[in-house]
Amino acid sequence: MKKIYTLGIALSLTLSSFVQAQSLSLVTMDTNTVANSSYLHEVKAHVTVTNNGPEATFEMARIYNGSVGIADSNYFCWDLCYGVGTDSSQFGGVTLANGARNSDFYIGWYIKGNNVTESDSVIYRYYNAADVNDYLDIVFHLSVAPSISIRESKAVTVNAYPNPAKDRLTVQVGNMDHGVVRLMNLAGMMVSQKNFTSNSTPVEMEVRTLPAGVYMLQVVNDGQILNTQRIVVSH
Numbered sequence: 001m002k003k004i005y006t007l008g009i010a011l012s013l014t015l016s017s018f019v020q021a022q023s024l025s026l027v028t029m030d031t032n033t034v035a036n037s038s039y040l041h042e043v044k045a046h047v048t049v050t051n052n053g054p055e056a057t058f059e060m061a062r063i064y065n066g067s068v069g070i071a072d073s074n075y076f077c078w079d080l081c082y083g084v085g086t087d088s089s090q091f092g093g094v095t096l097a098n099g100a101r102n103s104d105f106y107i108g109w110y111i112k113g114n115n116v117t118e119s120d121s122v123i124y125r126y127y128n129a130a131d132v133n134d135y136l137d138i139v140f141h142l143s144v145a146p147s148i149s150i151r152e153s154k155a156v157t158v159n160a161y162p163n164p165a166k167d168r169l170t171v172q173v174g175n176m177d178h179g180v181v182r183l184m185n186l187a188g189m190m191v192s193q194k195n196f197t198s199n200s201t202p203v204e205m206e207v208r209t210l211p212a213g214v215y216m217l218q219v220v221n222d223g224q225i226l227n228t229q230r231i232v233v234s235h
Contacts, residue, residue: 022216023053024126024136025228027101031156033109037070037144040113045140046106049126051096052230057129059093060105063137064123070144071109074122078105093129109142117145136228156226160217164234167208171217179221181205183231186214207233 030045051058060078073084079094096102107124121141128134157174171181173196181203183192191210194203212235219227 022136022228023051023056023128023134024049024058024096025052025216025230026136026138026226028157029138029226030140031226032141032143034148035109035111035142035144036146036148037111037116037118038113038146039111040072041111042108043111043142044106044108045142046103047138048101048103049105049136050101050230051098053098053134055095055097056131056134057093057095058126059089059129061088061125061127062122063125064121066120066122066142068118068120070112070114070116070118070120071142072112074107074109076105076107076124084110107140111144115146117147119143156219156221158217158219158227158229160229160231163229164232165207166233166235167206169205169207169217169231171203171205171219173203173219173227176219176221176226179219179226182218182220183207183210184216184218186216191215208235 027048027050029047033043033045035041035043060076062076065074075084076082078089080089080091082089094102094104105126107122119141121139124138124140126136126138156176159172161170163169173179173181178197181194181196182190183205185191192205192207194205196203210233212233215231215233217229217231
């Protein structure tokens, strides 16, 4: 199936993980899943998020189902597990309190076993049942080849400190050897950006000149937002 799925409730298709009213932030995920394409089998990818906003119920939707067709289909589990023909959660979602961390969501791919070497992506969306403008998009990447013997996943980790930050913010990125760290204000404007080329060297960001308030720290690789953290600047 090569088409874009929507909820029918005016959700705009966006590849960004940031919106003005965003409550959820990405903690870790299986960003890049690699699988053998020489036989029929299933692989999974998991996500952990934190609710930085008030208590709310979040539902899930499949926004984009891929275009290459290296997987026969994919399903997802959130409040329940939903089969390949279901594009959104239907039975109440999951309620998260302020500060709650949740690892319930994962997706599963059924690999075709057609001996191809190819890559594809699918996009799922967490959205607040009471406010569809409060959402977080998750992009999963899948690569297959007949020469791959095991499934491998790389979870990007981010440790940003101190938080709240006063003068300087230190960002340590794990499992990612290059990319961009950027700080966004709640109007969606980038206020600071740093490139990095090694996950062993922390990124230092000056915040002393920024107005006190809440910002979103994003880790970006090849145009995709792989991790989002809520940062408080306090002088």
